[in-house]
Amino acid sequence: xxxxxxxxxxxxxxxxxxxxxxxxxxxxxxxxxxxxxxxxxxxxxxxxxxxxxxxxxxxxxxxxxxxxxxxxxxxxxxxxxxxxxxxxxxxxxxxxxxxxxxxxxxxxxxxxxxxxxxxxxxxxxxxxxxxxxxxxxxxxxxxxxxxxxxxxxxxxxxxxxxxxxxxxxxxxxxxxxxxxxxxxxxxxxxxxxxxxxxxxxxxxxxxxxxxxxxxxxxxxxxxxxxxxxxxxxxxxxxxxxxxxxxxxxxxxxxxxxxxxxxxxxxxxxxxxxxxxxxxxxxxxxxxxxxxxxxxxxxxxxxxxxxxxxxxxxxxxxxxxxxxxxxxxxxxxxxxxxxxxxxxxxxxxxxxxxxxxxxxxxxxxxxxxxxxxxxxxxxxxxxxxxxxxxxxxxxxxxxxxxxxxxxxxxxxxxxxxxxxxxxxxxxxxxxxxxxxxxxxxxxxxxxxxxxxxxxxxxxxxxxxxxxxxxxxxxxxxxxxxxxxxxxxxxxxxxxxxxxxxxxxxxxxxxxxxxxxxxxxxxxxxxxxxxxxxxxxxxxxxxxxxxxxxxxxxxxxxxxxxxxxxxxxxxxxxxxxxxxxxxxxxxxxxxxxxxxxxxxxxxxxxxxxxxxxxxxxxxxxxxxxxxx
Amino acid sequence: xxxxxxxxxxxxxxxxxxxxxxxxxxxxxxxxxxxxxxxxxxxxxxxxxxxxxxxxxxxxxxxxxxxxxxxxxxxxxxxxxxxxxxxxxxxxxxxxxxxxxxxxxxxxxxxxxxxxxxxxxx
Numbered sequence: 178x179x180x181x182x183x184x185x186x187x188x189x190x191x192x193x194x195x196x197x198x199x200x201x202x203x204x205x206x207x208x209x210x211x212x213x214x215x216x217x218x219x220x221x222x223x224x225x226x227x228x229x230x231x232x233x234x235x236x237x238x239x240x241x242x243x244x245x246x247x248x249x250x251x252x253x254x255x256x257x258x259x260x261x262x263x264x265x266x267x268x269x270x271x272x273x274x275x276x277x278x279x280x281x282x283x284x285x286x287x288x289x290x291x292x293x294x295x296x297x298x299x300x301x302x303x304x305x306x307x308x309x310x311x312x313x314x315x316x317x318x319x320x321x322x323x324x325x326x327x328x329x330x331x332x333x334x335x336x337x338x339x340x341x342x343x344x345x346x347x348x349x350x351x352x353x354x355x356x357x358x359x360x361x362x363x364x365x366x367x368x369x370x371x372x373x374x375x376x377x378x379x380x381x382x383x384x385x386x387x388x389x390x391x392x393x394x395x396x397x398x399x400x401x402x403x404x405x406x407x408x409x410x411x412x413x414x415x416x417x418x419x420x421x422x423x424x425x426x427x428x429x430x431x432x433x434x435x436x437x438x439x440x441x442x443x444x445x446x447x448x449x450x451x452x453x454x455x456x457x458x459x460x461x462x463x464x465x466x467x468x469x470x471x472x473x474x475x476x477x478x479x480x481x482x483x484x485x486x487x488x489x490x491x492x493x494x495x496x497x498x499x500x501x502x503x504x505x506x507x508x509x510x511x512x513x514x515x516x517x518x519x520x521x522x523x524x525x526x527x528x529x530x531x532x533x534x535x536x537x538x539x540x541x542x543x544x545x546x547x548x549x550x551x552x553x554x555x556x557x558x559x560x561x562x563x564x565x566x567x568x569x570x571x572x573x574x575x576x577x578x579x580x581x582x583x584x585x586x587x588x589x590x591x592x593x594x595x596x597x598x599x600x601x602x603x604x605x606x607x608x609x610x611x612x613x614x615x616x617x618x619x620x621x622x623x624x625x626x627x628x629x630x631x632x633x634x635x636x637x638x639x640x641x642x643x644x645x646x647x648x649x650x651x652x653x654x655x656x657x658x659x660x661x662x663x664x665x666x667x668x669x670x671x672x673x674x675x676x677x678x679x680x681x682x683x684x685x686x687x688x689x690x691x692x693x694x695x696x697x698x699x700x701x702x703x704x705x706x707x708x709x710x711x712x713x714x715x716x717x718x719x720x721x722x723x724x725x726x727x728x729x730x731x732x733x734x735x736x737x738x739x740x741x742x743x744x745x746x747x748x749x750x751x752x753x754x755x756x757x758x759x760x761x762x763x764x765x766x767x768x769x770x771x772x773x774x775x776x777x778x779x780x781x782x783x784x785x786x787x788x789x790x791x792x793x794x795x796x797x798x799x800x801x802x803x
Numbered sequence: 804x805x806x807x808x809x810x811x812x813x814x815x816x817x818x819x820x821x822x823x824x825x826x827x828x829x830x831x832x833x834x835x836x837x838x839x840x841x842x843x844x845x846x847x848x849x850x851x852x853x854x855x856x857x858x859x860x861x862x863x864x865x866x867x868x869x870x871x872x873x874x875x876x877x878x879x880x881x882x883x884x885x886x887x888x889x890x891x892x893x894x895x896x897x898x899x900x901x902x903x904x905x906x907x908x909x910x911x912x913x914x915x916x917x918x919x920x921x922x923x924x925x
Contacts, residue, residue, distance in 0.1 A: 244831075244876060244878050244879065245830045249831055259849070272851070273850075276861060280861045
């Protein structure tokens, strides 16, 4: 059996395929069969071994040499004479090997050459990849800036007496648990269930006054960090405590801001108290609550992150809608002076006519991430490291085990990815695109170019790898500027509504057109931000209607879309998408409804009904605590 | 007298092609014929013959095949191909030119040149 196996091993594959175990690759057997006297067998063996040919070729050479010597012996030559006449076996082997290789078929030679070239190429690639791997795994980020400290610098510089957050904290902790929810929305004065709301407001009078006092302070003063400060643990007992020292890892990336939802949730409380004051004929208290709401929103804006902007915008919007509501429900509540002061206050909301984006916080967050993900050559450049790749892919989960596939692919990401300086340049370009788009009024905007660029990066594997942190972590900031524009539209309409009220008080009737309000009651007629024309104004049944053309960009004479979509005309659509819509008779196209966005009079509230999922979410305010 | 190695490098292949012109031959037969028929002038080491044969075969000037010898052993025989025949004719012309040139400058005597021309005419 063993002999058969050995013979099989010494049989060319072509013979095996033909079903023959020839064993003709057995060089020793072939030499032995020639029955050559010494030193000829060893000479044959030496020469064939040194030729470095394949086994089949070696056997052919050996057989021919053995035959040669056998012929010589048959002719009477001596073994030593034949060996001597043969010449230098080393030289012979070299020449025979070279000549035999030339005899190989072209396909065989081409295959061998190709394999040699492929092996060479693979070798070079492996060498380069190995060097890249060493560079990638050995690279160490060298973070040098404590961005968290910079973000908190202004807060920490403010005197304790100027900081509002400690007061908010006390007020929130002192608030009683809200009453049980019975309705879909908060009852308003005169509606069933209002007495429960009013009782709650009375019971929490001191907390509400403390909130108004806190809103009057210059700064919010919330120190941000990873986790919760010891003073706030009572407020959020389930959240982890502050990480100390706060100098490791990309801190802004890990930062939590639970105070934002607390601030936002205080809004409805101030609105309900403003309604109660208006119902009771107490304009000063109503104004104080509106002022508090506006100031709280401005305090939230301090930190300069996009999330702050979103929360502040929702609070500004709530304040403006409350003004509209009180103006409609209690037209005689405020004096001319109070209305004028309120208009000036609203006009200066967020320090100007239009809320702008806060991008510096985002820039700092990204810079913080980059300094923990990339090396630093001291000139602002570097390359992605292993820790940086894990940071981008797994965020902050430091316990994630290294994936072997990721480890193998990591150096490729390091090689293909752009340098630190190129990445930061690209991020700055994208932010500049966001800013440029935000500067355009809504009616001039198309699909945000930055969104298209980010989409391009994300949809391309190469670009995703090149700009990995951007592809994975770049937040969408374009929607914020749209929200800001929509807020500005609502705010402008409220200013016009105030001006209309003042005009009517002076003239005893509504103006025939908005231009009549300028300049005594209004510096200028604000624009319709959907079509670029002036805000639309008509008198219907003797009462003013303020509106903008809304999503369909079609003037429907101040008529809202038919129910149940009456309040869905404020959805903004990029110009190029809008142009695909049939003007004038739009029923539904990606959320586009035929009708205008009516800003005055404000929409009537939903009917009271049993609480549902939505109602539970919006009912009064809720706390994040048990 | 044996010729210098460099000269042998040019003459050896032509000599082998010439020997194979009339009949197929095996290695030992070739090396013996070279020595005997040239009075040892073109005798080559046995180790030189086989690389030379393999090179000529790679150039398709000769072909080879295994045949059973009278002793029932396998033996490899070499034969001239059509391409080899053409190459031999070309080589012969070149060698004649070389001999003529060497004669004209007196390296070779006139008689040898004349005998070449006679052979050529035949």
